[in-house]
Amino acid sequence: MTKTLLPRSGFSLAAIAITAIFAAGAAHSMVSATAPLSGNVLAATEAEQLFADAPEGVDPMVTGPVSVSFKTKQHEFGCAEAKWPNIPVACYPQ
Incomplete structure (x- = not known):
């Protein structure tokens, strides 16, 4: 009886499976978005x-000409060895 109901209604087992996967993904996204943040917020x-004022950050890598003093x-200050986010301010151009 199942074989005759599915083709008549226009649904296939694959469509039902895809719908279930999308529903599970949406549920996962909603749970992740509403989960409480941990107290480990970095300063x-x-x-x-x-x-x-630079929301995406500032690149400390200078690509233009710089002075010998810079x-x-x-x-x-060891700018070549510095790792993000611990880059000294002296490494950034003025």
Whole structure:
């Protein structure tokens, strides 16, 4: 009887399976979005505070010409070895 009902109604087993997968994905997204945040919120780094108007952040990698004094300052502060988000403010161009 199941074989005759499914073709008549226009539904297939594949359509039902796809609908179930989408429903499960939507339920997962809603649960993840409403889950409480943990108390481990990181404080803004000095660079993030300095460039607060840049929502995507500021790239400390200088791509244009710079002075010898700026290169020396970058070398003194270890800018080449710095890892995000702990990049000294001295590594950013003025």
